[in-house]
């Protein structure tokens with residue numbers, strides 16, 4: 142296979158080229174930034190930096206125009222089938238976006254006796270805002286029931302059959318995760334839509350899918366009402382992110398417009414990042430990172446002292462992971478005898494940057510530590526093989 146395209150994309154990341162002795166394997170925490178994004182920020186700051194939304198001179202007008210047109214760019218990136226109806230609201234990231242959906246949409250629109258379904262074993266950012274919404278509603282005298290989205294024990298996938306039973310006539314909202322930040326599994330959103338029926342709004346935490354795999358809203362299997370993501374995990378700067386709202390089920394999402402100065406530099410970086418990702422080809426990125434994670438998982442599963450989280454141990458030792466169990470850019474594991482933070486330090490001593498702790502998973506604490514390897518388009522098969530050699534030496 143000709144991998145020159147991958148080498149060319151990798152070369153566009155200055156930080157990677159500057160450190161050939163290091164392997165960055167922590168892209169689920171934040172991605173590295175391509176030169177095009179760095180240059181867009183530099184150009185903006187050296188040619189038209191101003192505040193947005195209040196200008197009477199060209200730099201300010203240009204900044205306002207950049208912010209507004211980036212909303213349209215986000216819709217385009219998401220293949221929004223109805224851009225005239227939907228809205229894009231810029232936030233500080235996924236955490237801020239989910240908070241905004243909870244505070245600005247859920248709280249004003251739920252009433253006493255309503256029910257919501259939310260994930261209890263995904264990222265904490267996709268649980269705390271819903272619990273907070275329940276508290277705020279209770280203060281107003283509305284008792285809203287928060288139910289856990291049922292999960293399957295080992296894989297972390299949602300239990301779609303149990304989910305169908307949990308949905309009732311008062312279910313008003315479901316929050317789900319697109320790709321799990323620990324297991325790396327695709328959470329099969331189309332099956333959630335099937336289980337909850339056509340009328341219940343679904344909010345998608347796309348923190349780990351944007352830029353990693355197509356998130357195309359014209360695909361009927363992605364019939365969700367909110368898409369929330371962080372720019373910094375998708376090649377843009379920290380502090381940038383967005384909520385896309387379909388505005389077709391229930392009241393429209395209208396958070397306050399200009400609440401002070403928007404993160405103009407972050408928004409400029411987000412626009413450049415989306416341009417870069419479209420040019421690089423997100424489908425190609427997805428195929429590449431899935432190839433690398435499959436290579437890592439298939440070998441790691443058979444290394445004695447390691448447990449790969451989310452992989453059933455009962456699978457035949459010699460067999461490859463079934464397609465449905467494939468991990469997308471994320472592999473999390475434990476060593477039987479080496480605590481995860483020690484394993485993290487050992488790996489760094491060999492030049493590998495990984496995440497090693499409880500990974501912000503709801504319902505876990507520091508004792509449940511693990512090591513997460515997470516990839517993006519700049520990672521290589523050679524990095525995975527070197528990592529596997531080091532892991533294999535730690536018996």
Ligand code: PMP
Nearest residue numbers: 234235236264266322346348371
């Ligand atoms: N949801 C998921 C699935 C995540 O992986 C993360 C980041 N680790 C977040 C939410 C929170 O994202 P941010 O810190 O960018 O707000």
